[in-house]
Amino acid sequence: MIEARGLSKRYGDKWAVYNLSFDVRPGAVTGFLGPNGAGKSTTMRLILGLDEPTAGTVTVGGHPFRRLPNAPRQVGALLDAKAVHGGRTARAHLKCLAQLSGIPDRRVDEVLDVVGLLGVAFQRSKGFSLGMSQRLGIAAALLGDPQVLLFDEPVNGLDPEGIRWVRELMKRLAAEGRTVFVSSHLMSEMSLTADHLIVIGRGQLIADTSVKDFIERSASGYALVRTPDEDQTATLTTALTEAGGSVEALPDGALKVTGVPLPGISDLAHEADVRLWELSPHSGSLEEAYMALTQPAVDFRSTTDRRAGLLQELPPPPAPVLPQSSEVLESEAAR
Amino acid sequence: MSSPAPVLQSEWTKIRTVASTKWTLLLALLVTVALGAVVSAVMNNTFDDLEGVELATFDPTYVSFAGTSLGQLAMIVFGVLVVGTEYSSGMIRTSLQAVPRRGLFYVCKIAAATALAFVVAMLTSFLTFFLGQALLGDHAASIGDENVLRAVVGGGLYMTLIAMLAMGVATMLRSSMLSLGILMPFMFLVSPILSAVPGAKDFARYLPDQAGSRIMRVVPNALNSGETPYGPWGGIGIMLLWVAAALIGGYLVLKNRDA
Numbered sequence: 001m002i003e004a005r006g007l008s009k010r011y012g013d014k015w016a017v018y019n020l021s022f023d024v025r026p027g028a029v030t031g032f033l034g035p036n037g038a039g040k041s042t043t044m045r046l047i048l049g050l051d052e053p054t055a056g057t058v059t060v061g062g063h064p065f066r067r068l069p070n071a072p073r074q075v076g077a078l079l080d081a082k083a084v085h086g087g088r089t090a091r092a093h094l095k096c097l098a099q100l101s102g103i104p105d106r107r108v109d110e111v112l113d114v115v116g117l118l119g120v121a122f123q124r125s126k127g128f129s130l131g132m133s134q135r136l137g138i139a140a141a142l143l144g145d146p147q148v149l150l151f152d153e154p155v156n157g158l159d160p161e162g163i164r165w166v167r168e169l170m171k172r173l174a175a176e177g178r179t180v181f182v183s184s185h186l187m188s189e190m191s192l193t194a195d196h197l198i199v200i201g202r203g204q205l206i207a208d209t210s211v212k213d214f215i216e217r218s219a220s221g222y223a224l225v226r227t228p229d230e231d232q233t234a235t236l237t238t239a240l241t242e243a244g245g246s247v248e249a250l251p252d253g254a255l256k257v258t259g260v261p262l263p264g265i266s267d268l269a270h271e272a273d274v275r276l277w278e279l280s281p282h283s284g285s286l287e288e289a290y291m292a293l294t295q296p297a298v299d300f301r302s303t304t305d306r307r308a309g310l311l312q313e314l315p316p317p318p319a320p321v322l323p324q325s326s327e328v329l330e331s332e333a334a335r
Numbered sequence: 336m337s338s339p340a341p342v343l344q345s346e347w348t349k350i351r352t353v354a355s356t357k358w359t360l361l362l363a364l365l366v367t368v369a370l371g372a373v374v375s376a377v378m379n380n381t382f383d384d385l386e387g388v389e390l391a392t393f394d395p396t397y398v399s400f401a402g403t404s405l406g407q408l409a410m411i412v413f414g415v416l417v418v419g420t421e422y423s424s425g426m427i428r429t430s431l432q433a434v435p436r437r438g439l440f441y442v443c444k445i446a447a448a449t450a451l452a453f454v455v456a457m458l459t460s461f462l463t464f465f466l467g468q469a470l471l472g473d474h475a476a477s478i479g480d481e482n483v484l485r486a487v488v489g490g491g492l493y494m495t496l497i498a499m500l501a502m503g504v505a506t507m508l509r510s511s512m513l514s515l516g517i518l519m520p521f522m523f524l525v526s527p528i529l530s531a532v533p534g535a536k537d538f539a540r541y542l543p544d545q546a547g548s549r550i551m552r553v554v555p556n557a558l559n560s561g562e563t564p565y566g567p568w569g570g571i572g573i574m575l576l577w578v579a580a581a582l583i584g585g586y587l588v589l590k591n592r593d594a
Contacts, residue, residue, distance in 0.1 A: 049435050050428055051593035066435040077432055083425030085353060092352035099345035100433040140429065 001026055001179055002047055002148065006056035009042055009203075016042040017203040019056070024181045024198070026147070029174045031194030031211070032183040033290065035298045039203035040183040041079070044152050047181075048077055060148055072101035076141035077150040081133035081157070086126025090117055090136050093125060094143060101144050111139040130157030138166070148179040155189060167193045187290035191215075201294045215289060223262055225255040226278035227269075239272045240265065254278065339443055342434055346447035350417060359413040360451070363494065364459045367406030368466055374401035375467035382474055394557035395476040396486045399467020403490060403551065406459065407497045407544070410452065411518050414501025417448040418585075419511025431594050441589050445502055445582065449495060456494035460487050482553045482567075489550030489567060496547055496571075496578050503581025507588050540564070547574030 002024035009017045017039040024030045034040050045051040047058050049065030060068055060075055068074055084093050094108045112118045115135040120128070125136060134157055141149055151170070155163045170193050174180045184190050190197065190211070197214050199207040207214060227233045230253075237247050237255065245260035257265060262281055269276050350356050378398050385393060421427040434440040464487045468475035476483050505514040522544055529539035539545055540563055549563050549570030556562050565573060 045428075045593070048428075048432050050431055068435065071435045072433040075432075079428055079432075080425050083428055085349075085420055085424045085426050087353045087355060087420075088349075089352065092348065096345045096348045096352070097429065097433055099341050099348055100430075102341050 001062075002058065002060055002181060003062075004043070004047075004056070004058040007043065007046060007053055007058050008055040009039075009046055009051060010054045015203050017046065017053075017200075020200065020203070020205055021056075022198050022205060022208050024179055025196070026179040027174060027177050028195040029170045029180045029182060029193055030196045030198060031190035032181060032198050032200070033187060033190055033294075034183075034185065034200040034206075035294050036185060036300055038200050038294075040185075040200065041152055042203075043200070044077070044079060044150055044181075044183060047150060048075070048079070050079075070101065072097070072146075073103075073144040074146055075148045075150065076144055076146040077152075078134070078137035078141045078154055079150075079152045081130065081137040084125050084133070084136065087124055089122050090125055090128075090139075091121040093136065094139060097140055098143055103143055107143060107145075111142045114142060115139040131159060131162055134158055135162070138169070146178075149173055149181070151180075151182045153183055153185070155184070155186075163189070187287045191287075199290070199293060201296070201298070206293055221258075221281065221283045223257045223260070223265055224250075224278060224280045224282055225257055225265060225269075225276065226253065227274055228277055232274040235272050236269055236274045239268045239274075243268055339439065342439060342443040343447055345433075346444045347451075350448060350451060353420070355416050355420070356413055356451075359409050359416060360455045363406045363409035363413065364455055364462070366409055367400075367402040367459050367494075368463045370402030370405055371399045371463040371467045372402075372470055375399050375470040379470060379472045379474060392554050392556050393474070394552055394554040395468060395471050395474055396464065396483050396553045397551055397557040398471065399464050400460075400486075400490050400551045402463060403494065403548065407494060408519060408522060410456070410494050410498045411501040411522065412515065413452060414448070414498035415505045415511050415514045415518065418444070418502050418505035419509075419514055422509045423511055428594050437589050438586065441506070441586055445499065448502060449499055452498040453491070453495045456498070457488070457491035459494060460490035463490070476553065480553070485567065486551050486553050489571065492571060493547045493550060493574070496574050497544070499578045500543055500574075500581050503578065503583075503585040506585025507581065509588065509592075536561075541573055543574045543577035546570040546577075 004023075005021050007017055007020040008015060020039075020043065032040055032043070042051065043058075046053050047060065047065060057064065059065075063069070065071060065075065088096070091108060091112065094111065095105060098105065098108050109118065109121070112121050115138050117132065117135050117139060120132065125133065128136065134154060138151070138154060141151065151166075154166050154170075158166060167189075170180050170182055174195070182190075182193065194211055196210050197207060198205070199214075225236065227236055233249075233253065233255065237249070240247050240255075240257055240260055243260055243264065245265075246258050248256040250256055260268070262279060265279060266276065269279075375395075375398055382393075421430060430440060431437060434443075464478070464483075468477075478484055478487065501514065501518055504518060505511065508514045508517070526539060526542050526544050529535040529542070530545060532539075546563075546565065547570055549565065550567040552567070563570065
């Protein structure tokens, strides 16, 4: 159980996290979502007592992390996969951490096996790929068999097999009654893993809800309608608008209709003598709902690259040098 | 609640499992002993050239410690790396997660590294003394002579304290590069230059390296190095104050800043 109450953190004159209150409950995977720079990592650091909150509190099992008895056995965390001394082997790294909390060496090999790094246990971690580093970080988090687990972007750099493995691991940990708090900026990933969602943007709470409610509440369903030609499209648009629907013409000639149920659209088309080539239901994806929710809170927005005349023309290819026929004969003779 | 024993053990493992710390300590030993041996051998061959004050203040023990000036740089690198790599790698966050009590973490880290530095420094000091004396031939001092044992043990203490000073500075600055960039020129350039400038000389005597190195002299103004207003243990005391200041500064930074 993680409880944040009015949690705020200011760096310089910028609030990284502001007045954040939420609970992370045991027995479920809680997804922690937000655009880049929303304050996810800051929140995680605050939970782990690495940073001191400017205001508010956050507790794990009722204690602030720094006063938590036997913290490494209670809480396991993966914050930054690359935060290891590159000169140390994977096994030595875990051994250092294991000794801190009185965990026997046997457990080091266990977690190395769990994350699939047993084969590279004696290699220095500086040669590890991002995916391997993530696995090492996950191994470190699992080391103390803790009841509370925090993962900051655990699937970064993992291959599809690794992503699926992490997903199943999270679910299994939650099913064992543990508290699992996973941050991500990918809604699609969370929709497959999380039971509950905490969404933040610009350091403030946007949503604290179950995944199911989140989809139902914010998803915008619509119908996609296509007719044979422009005339019929125009007729149908008029009919639909009169019936109280809202119609948006898509660039490919199809209509995006909301406000009229599918059978209603069919009936209206029949009455207006319009043939339908397509009438399909679309439920808004979680990704869309998430985008709609966080759009105003995106800190780093990309713009179109105008490439202000920087494009360099490729020089014309050099004329191919054809070997003289005599040379060919000579080289052949040489062989 | 974490107790010191596992944290000490873990910090010991941390030092043991990284190549850089082993190499820097080995380098400190080799450089100090080798340079001391070379200077001792040269001194033995040119002894007849000494005259006046230099002859009167000839100090065979101090001569054999000539390599300390270079060997201490490796000690500094050791002290800086033990702390600094935590910050440069980001390991500090993992460490503090495992040991949320920062005071405990800090004390154990410094203690583990200091213990190792102490053993290596003492070994270095005795090795460099005996090898140096062997090469000084007829002019050698004996370990049983007055104050000689003090100087040899003091040489080990000096090297240990230098490493501790570096650990404190690195914790304050939270960066290996910055710490080395300040400590190296200081030990190698600023301190010697200041001590050569007449006006600054009185001040430079109280710098950690100059005050601390007084203990390695059996003859107070060995080789015409000038009298000091403090004795050998007084010098170590002054150096201890510097080390304490650096370590306390490091503690305050670690305690109060976000990791």
